[in-house]
Amino acid sequence: MTIKILGSGCTRCHETERRVVNALSRLGIAAEVCKVTDMKEIMSFGVLGTPAVVIDGKVKCYGRIPSAEDIEKWLKPEK
Amino acid sequence: MPDVLKSLADLMVYRWLGLRAGAHLADALNFFVYDVIKIFILLTVIIFVVAIIRSFFPPEKTRRFLSRKRTWIGNILAALLGIVTPFCTCSAIPLFIGFLESGVPLGVTMSFLVSSPTVNEVALVMLLGLFGWRIAALYIASGVVIAIVSGIIIGRLRLERYVEEYVYQTRLGSVELERLTFRQRAFDAWAYTKEILKKVFPWVLIGVGAGALIHGYVPVNWLARIAGRGNPFAVPIAVLIGVPLYSNAAGTVPIVQALVAKGVPIGTALALMMAVTALSLPEAIILRKVMKPRLLAIYFGIVALAIVFVGYLFNAVIR
Secondary structure, eight states: OEEEEEOSSOHHHHHHHHHHHHHHHHHTOOOEEEEEOOHHHHHHTTOOSSOEEEETTEEEEESSOOOHHHHHHHHGGGO | OHHHHHHHHHIIIIIISOOOTTSHHHHHHHHHHHHHHHHHHHHHHHHHHHHHHHTTSOHHHHHHHHTTOOTTHHHHHHHHHHHHSOOOGGGHHHHHHHHHHTTOOHHHHHHHHHHHHHSOHHHHHHHHHHTOHHHHHHHHHHHHHHHHHHHHHHHHTTOGGGBOHHHHHOOOOOOOOOOOOHHHHHHHHHHHHHHHHHHHHHHHHHHHHHHHHHHHHSOHHHHHHHHSTTOTTHHHHHHHHHTTOOOOHHHHHHHHHHHHHTTOOHHHHHHHHHHHHHOOHHHHHHHTTTBOHHHHHHHHHHHHHHHHHHHHHHHHHOO
């Protein structure tokens, strides 16, 4: 599983990344987490407001910090 | 609520610190404590409510809504949506590109780009707390008018050739619009509120503190003489001073309030504040990535002129 955190490096993006990493370790799932700061790549997903979370190429949320509950829901079906 | 706050400030300053009521320093401190507490309560409530409202208007949705809208109706809608769409200077670039890409006319995009930072919720709270609801309402109305007028003028001037070429070549993917539950909205809104409070906290203290100093130590006649009604150039000068300054609205409004108390007319003071919050050097540097120098200069020029105009208008209307 590849998880991309889209964002220009603001505090909200860091918070989102922290939450995703926490959720992964809580569920014991191994995944590649990478941050995407390049504006062109962010926009190629159709996202204008950051932070956004993309899992395996699919935009899961944008313009908001997801709750732990949200993140776990996205991660679980993969198990 | 003001009574409760007043007693709280009295308790803290006169009882706990044991300072004597009526003494210069004690009263100034009492004032400071009262203002700071009031502003923080207002900030918490209003930012949270605004963040909830905003979650219904993400830019991904706004750009679809505004695409191919005409002059006037498009500018009016864009200026109004600019108030509620989440925006910070760092997201100006994707917004600008995203809007133009989906067929939002340049003038309409500009209306949005002006209204979004000009009408901001922190400034609104500060004006509400320190001046009352009438000035706060006037602030919103004038911000919206400035955004509409600037956008229409820029649209009429047909400046599309001064947008950097790559902007029109960028292609955006499309994103599925999310349906959020209230819990999800509230969760993010609360995270946002905490972040803003943390960010503006020092500014509120500095601003209210500097305001208190001006209250106490700057003679009334001195400011009224150089920036009062007698000086017809006070408004444009205030705007010229404000444009290069980049400060948080939280730090600016208390100073503006102190200036008004010292005899600076409200229009001049508000013009200064708007110039500080709406136009800034860092913003110019960021927008330069998508606008050629000519368009950038026209954009700043028109918005500055609009602010000057509104400043004069307020000075003429409110006495």
